[in-house]
Amino acid sequence: MAYPQQRRVLVVEDDDTIAKAVATRLTAEGFDVRVASDGEGALVAYARFEPDLVVLDRLLPGLDGLEVCRRIQAARPVPVLMLTALGEETDVLVGLGVGADDYITKPFSMRELVARIHALLRRVDRAAQLASEETVLRVGEIEINLAERRVFVRGAEAQLTRTEFDLLRRLAERPGQVYERERLLADIWGFSEAAATRTVDSHVRALRRKLGSEVVRTVHGVGYALVRP
Incomplete structure (x- = not known):
C-alpha cells in the first residue's frame, strides 16, 4: 500500500x-x-x-x-x-x-x-479527515465527538484508545444492529480472519470496563451490538 x-x-x-x-x-x-x-x-x-x-x-x-x-x-x-x-x-x-x-x-x-x-x-x-468536521453521535448517555475523538458518558470523559474509539464509533453508527466479529475485524482492523476474532472480544471487554458493562450487548455465536436506549 x-x-x-x-x-x-x-x-x-x-x-x-x-x-x-x-x-x-x-x-x-x-x-x-x-x-x-x-x-x-x-x-x-x-x-x-x-x-x-x-x-x-x-x-x-x-x-x-x-x-x-x-x-x-x-x-x-x-x-x-x-x-x-x-x-x-x-x-x-x-x-x-x-x-x-x-x-x-x-x-x-x-x-x-x-x-x-x-x-x-x-x-x-x-x-x-474528520478533524475539520463537527460531528457528534449520541446514543443514550454516550456522546461521541468524531472530530475531537472524545467520548463522554453522563458528561464525564472516558479515555479510550484509538482502536476502542473506532470500534465504539462503528457500533454507534447503527445502535441495536448486530455486527459480526469478522465484519468488525474487516472494518476496524482491515482484515477478516476467524482465528483473530479474539482481538474483537478483548476490545469489547475493554470498552465495557470504561463505559459500563451494559453498553455493548453480546449476541452469542454472532457478534456485538451497541445497546439502543
Whole structure:
C-alpha cells in the first residue's frame, strides 16, 4: 500500500532475530524503520525519530513495554501495536489500558503484522479527515465527538484508545444492529480472519470496563451490538 509520504515505524524488541525480521519486512513494505532493544533506548529513539507508529514488545529489559507505552502516550500519542507472548486476557487488557491500540500474540505471521499496521495508519488518516468536521453521535448517555475523538458518558470523559474509539464509533453508527466479529475485524482492523476474532472480544471487554458493562450487548455465536436506549 502506497502512502503519500514514507511512514516512520519504531520497532522495540529485545529478541534480535525477531527485531531484524520485522524491520526487514517493514522496510520492504516501504516504511522508514528504526529498532530499539530495551525500554530506555525505546524512549530515546521515540524522541529523536518521532515515529508515526510503534511496534512494542510487552516484555523488555529495564523499563517494560507497559511503562514505555504509558510514557509514549503521555508525551505524544501515536498508534502502538503491542507484541506479547502473554495470551491471558488480563495481560491483554492491561496493555490496552495503558494506551496500546492493538496487540498481536507471539508467534505471529508477518502478513498479519503488516495488515494491522496498515489498518492502524488508515485510522489515523481517517481521523485527520474528520478533524475539520463537527460531528457528534449520541446514543443514550454516550456522546461521541468524531472530530475531537472524545467520548463522554453522563458528561464525564472516558479515555479510550484509538482502536476502542473506532470500534465504539462503528457500533454507534447503527445502535441495536448486530455486527459480526469478522465484519468488525474487516472494518476496524482491515482484515477478516476467524482465528483473530479474539482481538474483537478483548476490545469489547475493554470498552465495557470504561463505559459500563451494559453498553455493548453480546449476541452469542454472532457478534456485538451497541445497546439502543
